[in-house]
Amino acid sequence: MLKQSRLIFIVGYGRSGSTILDLLLGNSKKVAALGEVAYLTDAVWTSNHYCSCGKSASECEYWSAFKTKWELNSEITIESFLALEKRYSRLSGVTRLFFDKSIDSKSFNTYRKTVSNLYNILLELNDGSIAIDASKLPFRLLILRVLGFRPFVIHLVRDGRAVLGSLKKGHRANLEKGVQKALKPKPTIRVALGWGLANVFSELFSFGLNRILLRYEDLVTDPIFSLKRIESGAEIELHESKEIIVKNLPFIKRHTITGNRLRMSNEIRMVKIPDESWKKSLAVKDAKLFYILTMLLLKRYNYLK
Numbered sequence: 001m002l003k004q005s006r007l008i009f010i011v012g013y014g015r016s017g018s019t020i021l022d023l024l025l026g027n028s029k030k031v032a033a034l035g036e037v038a039y040l041t042d043a044v045w046t047s048n049h050y051c052s053c054g055k056s057a058s059e060c061e062y063w064s065a066f067k068t069k070w071e072l073n074s075e076i077t078i079e080s081f082l083a084l085e086k087r088y089s090r091l092s093g094v095t096r097l098f099f100d101k102s103i104d105s106k107s108f109n110t111y112r113k114t115v116s117n118l119y120n121i122l123l124e125l126n127d128g129s130i131a132i133d134a135s136k137l138p139f140r141l142l143i144l145r146v147l148g149f150r151p152f153v154i155h156l157v158r159d160g161r162a163v164l165g166s167l168k169k170g171h172r173a174n175l176e177k178g179v180q181k182a183l184k185p186k187p188t189i190r191v192a193l194g195w196g197l198a199n200v201f202s203e204l205f206s207f208g209l210n211r212i213l214l215r216y217e218d219l220v221t222d223p224i225f226s227l228k229r230i231e232s233g234a235e236i237e238l239h240e241s242k243e244i245i246v247k248n249l250p251f252i253k254r255h256t257i258t259g260n261r262l263r264m265s266n267e268i269r270m271v272k273i274p275d276e277s278w279k280k281s282l283a284v285k286d287a288k289l290f291y292i293l294t295m296l297l298l299k300r301y302n303y304l305k
């Protein structure tokens with residue numbers, strides 16, 4: 001089993017800056033930023049997505065090494081693992097875990113072992129001692145807890161109106177640019193519900209664990225202070241990440257195969273200004289509706305001044 005201190009889980013809603021946080025943390029020695037582990041096996045095996053190095057999973061040497069290591073170390077085939085992920089990692093799986101006695105069943109134990117093995121293989125491959133899982137999904141955090149993991153949690157939150165602004169922009173599918181499928185502009189009510197529930201569940205499911213609440217806006221404007229908070233909370237050293245900020249160097253890119261299209265950019269630097277383009281681009285009626293639906297949470301996270 002993975003030692004408790006060896007896993008950091010980033011939880012929250014999409015478009016909240018987890019790709020940049022993952023990149024920033026992954027620039028420190030011994031920190032293995034694994035991207036969104038929840039989607040990893042699918043991205044590598046089933047969908048053959050593009051890696052941040054520009055090659056597809058089947059052509060990239062890093063993911064090929066990962067596959068080989070998996071085949072050598074895992075007791076089950078990837079097909080069986082994907083079937084177990086389907087069984088346990090969705091909402092139906094969560095209810096199954098609590099209302100079934102399947103927690104003690106053989107398949108659940110196999111799942112527990114394989115998830116742990118997956119992190120260990122990735123840690124070894126990265127020569128890391130701390131794994132970062134940027135999956136964000138609150139239900140994955142819950143499942144990990146049921147499996148016996150006690151990760152340090154970074155609850156990443158961003159002003160919901162900025163998230164809405166970002167989700168109102170559609171994107172065409174472009175595999176090589178890291179957009180796996182066409183993204184249509186999302187309805188305001190759906191985003192409000194999704195953003196609200198994801199943040200409420202993030203708080204609920206991380207209750208009792210070591211955790212910090214980190215606002216994207218604070219991360220971007222004062223990354224050093226945010227890194228110090230993570231260092232003391234998770235008891236890790238992030239020396240190289242801090243150096244990159246202080247010297248304004250570009251991030252060293254790893255082989256990232258999940259996460260948003262930012263990972264495909266050639267040179268990524270921390271721009272110390274939060275993206276607030278929503279203030280101009282978001283229609284007034286959408287901004288108002290979102291505000292009415294999520295006012296309490298916007299206030300809770302200090303977005304209403």
Ligand SMILES: [Zn+2]
Nearest residue numbers: 051053060255
């Ligand atoms: Zn690669």
